[in-house]
Amino acid sequence: MAEGKKYGFTDFQWVSVAVSAILGAGMLTLPRSVGEIAGRDGWISIILAGIVAWIFALFIWLLCRKFPTKTLAEFSITILGRPLGILVSVLYSFYSLMVCGVVLRVLSDMLRTWVFLWTPTPVFVVLTLLAIGYVSRMGAITLGRLMEVKTLLSVTIVLMFLIPIPEFVSLNLRPVGAEGLKILQAVPKAAFAYLGLEVMLVLFPFIINKNKVLKLNSIALGIVTGAYAADAILVFGVLGIEYTLNLVWPLMIYMRIGSLPFLQRVDNLLLFGWTTLIISVAAVHYFSATYTLATLTRRQYHDIWSLVCLPLVYVVSRFPTSIVAVFDLSKLIGIVGYSFCLGITALMLIVAKIRGLDEREGKA
Numbered sequence: 001m002a003e004g005k006k007y008g009f010t011d012f013q014w015v016s017v018a019v020s021a022i023l024g025a026g027m028l029t030l031p032r033s034v035g036e037i038a039g040r041d042g043w044i045s046i047i048l049a050g051i052v053a054w055i056f057a058l059f060i061w062l063l064c065r066k067f068p069t070k071t072l073a074e075f076s077i078t079i080l081g082r083p084l085g086i087l088v089s090v091l092y093s094f095y096s097l098m099v100c101g102v103v104l105r106v107l108s109d110m111l112r113t114w115v116f117l118w119t120p121t122p123v124f125v126v127l128t129l130l131a132i133g134y135v136s137r138m139g140a141i142t143l144g145r146l147m148e149v150k151t152l153l154s155v156t157i158v159l160m161f162l163i164p165i166p167e168f169v170s171l172n173l174r175p176v177g178a179e180g181l182k183i184l185q186a187v188p189k190a191a192f193a194y195l196g197l198e199v200m201l202v203l204f205p206f207i208i209n210k211n212k213v214l215k216l217n218s219i220a221l222g223i224v225t226g227a228y229a230a231d232a233i234l235v236f237g238v239l240g241i242e243y244t245l246n247l248v249w250p251l252m253i254y255m256r257i258g259s260l261p262f263l264q265r266v267d268n269l270l271l272f273g274w275t276t277l278i279i280s281v282a283a284v285h286y287f288s289a290t291y292t293l294a295t296l297t298r299r300q301y302h303d304i305w306s307l308v309c310l311p312l313v314y315v316v317s318r319f320p321t322s323i324v325a326v327f328d329l330s331k332l333i334g335i336v337g338y339s340f341c342l343g344i345t346a347l348m349l350i351v352a353k354i355r356g357l358d359e360r361e362g363k364a
Contacts, residue, residue: 063349143287
């Protein structure tokens with residue numbers, strides 16, 4: 001850990017990693033998803049879902065701070081015993097690989113729909129997997145630096161969001177709050193888009209300023225919540241809720257409304273920029289999965305796990321037969337993600353409290 005303090009994630013790097021683990025494919029379809037239940041008030045559901053995600057992150061932080069130098073694969077064995085600890089770690093790795101596979105499938109379908117109409121889906125998946133496997137082999141610090149650069153470059157994507165604003169009609173968002181209880185009913189569906197911060201279970205030991213993690217997580221979730229809410233507000237305001245509900249990729253249609261004097265197809269530029277965000281989501285989850293498996297065996301085997309798991313992610317990405325099946329699978333993964341990660345975190349917190357386990361007090 002002496003080396004970890006010197007070479008770990010800086011504050012900005014951890015915020016970048018946290019945002020990268022969450023923000024990606026969800027924005028492409030979130031306006032339609034929440035709009036199906038909460039209508040034009042879906043943006044309110046998104047903000048409430050951000051609060052739910054913060055509570056989820058709080059539970060994870062409470063657990064991780066008890067074992068500041070251990071990853072999930074290590075403290076789960078300490079708390080639950082070797083058999084159950086190994087099972088929890090393997091299930092988490094499998095879940096993370098599933099997330100990676102679905103994210104890549106969404107990316108490949110989106111690219112085929114908008115740009116590369118005749119390119120087979122496996123081509124996108126294989127090429128992306130090669131890049132993700134390479135990043136994973138380079139280690140956590142390289143991952144943090146890459147996410148840092150990606151976050152800085154994402155500023156241009158934010159600016160592109162403002163291009164269609166002249167077409168914004170505030171009447172499309174009124175009356176605010178008219179959907180009533182449907183706003184709360186849409187919160188669980190919106191909350192699925194916030195999954196990703198559970199990677200802290202694996203990456204917490206790499207963070208340099210561990211006493212600032214709660215603040216950094218709040219900043220990351222604030223950025224994501226603002227981005228998601230702005231996404232819904234702008235899409236509803238420009239396209240209208242009725243039109244949005246009939247679209248598969250509402251964000252892309254929104255971007256087609258605007259244009260620049262030197263660039264008519266702004267949506268294509270956004271698409272390539274958004275590709276980096278989606279690949280970042282997959283890269284962070286893939287590293288957390290392979291590093292967990294490597295920790296269960298030997299950490300020097302991480303290079304091997306980074307290669308071995310690539311075929312599994314490919315199979316997951318090819319499993320859905322249609323875009324509808326992709327969305328159904330992503331919904332199922334969201335339910336499993338919250339149920340498993342929150343349930344296991346709460347269980348380990350309770351068991352650690354009962355057994356008096358706390359590495360900070362020399363009891364682990």
